[in-house]
Amino acid sequence: MRKVIVGIGGMTNGGKTTLSKSLQELLPNSCVISQDNFFKDDSEVPADIRGFKEYDTLDALHMDRMMGDIGSWQEDPVGFMISHSCPVKPTASEPSVFVLIVEGFLIFNHRPLNALFDKKYFLQIPYETCKERRSSRVYVPPDPPGYLDSYVWPMYLKNRKAMEETVDDIVFLDGTLKRETLISTVFADIQEMLLVRQR
Ligand SMILES: Nc1ncnc2c1ncn2[C@@H]1O[C@H](COP(=O)(O)OP(=O)(O)O)[C@@H](O)[C@H]1O
Ligand SMILES: O=C(O)c1ccc[n+]([C@@H]2O[C@H](COP(=O)([O-])O)[C@@H](O)[C@H]2O)c1
Numbered sequence: 001m002r003k004v005i006v007g008i009g010g011m012t013n014g015g016k017t018t019l020s021k022s023l024q025e026l027l028p029n030s031c032v033i034s035q036d037n038f039f040k041d042d043s044e045v046p047a048d049i050r051g052f053k054e055y056d057t058l059d060a061l062h063m064d065r066m067m068g069d070i071g072s073w074q075e076d077p078v079g080f081m082i083s084h085s086c087p088v089k090p091t092a093s094e095p096s097v098f099v100l101i102v103e104g105f106l107i108f109n110h111r112p113l114n115a116l117f118d119k120k121y122f123l124q125i126p127y128e129t130c131k132e133r134r135s136s137r138v139y140v141p142p143d144p145p146g147y148l149d150s151y152v153w154p155m156y157l158k159n160r161k162a163m164e165e166t167v168d169d170i171v172f173l174d175g176t177l178k179r180e181t182l183i184s185t186v187f188a189d190i191q192e193m194l195l196v197r198q199r
């Protein structure tokens with residue numbers, strides 16, 4: 001059995017979830033773990049002196065639980081996929097390949113998680129695109145006025161700097177490209193990686 005972990009990182013609204021879901025549909029025996037599902041409850045997230053909730057930091061996430069889920073997949077991919085409603089396909093070729101797609105805005109800022117990736121992608125979009133996409137999205141709790149400009153964007157720049165100082169081998173993707181272009185490019189790249197590793 002071969003196990004491969006692909007990271008789809010990127011800035012908020014870069015298109016991580018969209019790309020990851022499509023890849024899961026295209027890659028047999030794959031499953032997605034989303035960092036967004038590990039946010040702490042609002043009552044546990046402190047506010048800064050201006051009153052902005054500090055969501056854009058690893059401290060706002062249950063990274064221990066996320067790592068636990070990834071560990072469960074590593075131990076037993078089939079069991080994990082069944083319990084997470086990911087389709088399991090019997091494969092004719094041996095060894096079977098299982099792919100875990102881990103997506104999220106701070107996945108490359110968590111050292112223990114970083115060490116696990118076989119391939120890392122980072123979706124980036126310009127500020128204007130980010131602002132436009134984010135303004136049409138409703139988070140729970142919703143963004144208060146000025147949240148992107150005063151808190152989210154500066155935190156993105158800070159987190160990105162930390163990532164670039166510590167992580168190598170990231171493939172940067174232009175998140176303004178058409179969905180279909182992004183999906184086919186990354187799918188082909190992953191397939192190539194799977195073939196190379198098989199040789
Ligand atoms: N390649 C793309 N081109 C245009 N819009 C996109 C693209 N990818 C995603 N979107 C849109 O951008 C918004 C955020 O996408 P999403 O995948 O949820 O981003 P993320 O998970 O990175 O926050 C959604 O409205 C989605 O439909
Ligand atoms: O999902 C939540 O519980 C949640 C609550 C408040 C804010 N968020 C925002 O979620 C953003 C990261 O998710 P995403 O999908 O936009 O990459 C981050 O910028 C946070 O400000 C997310």
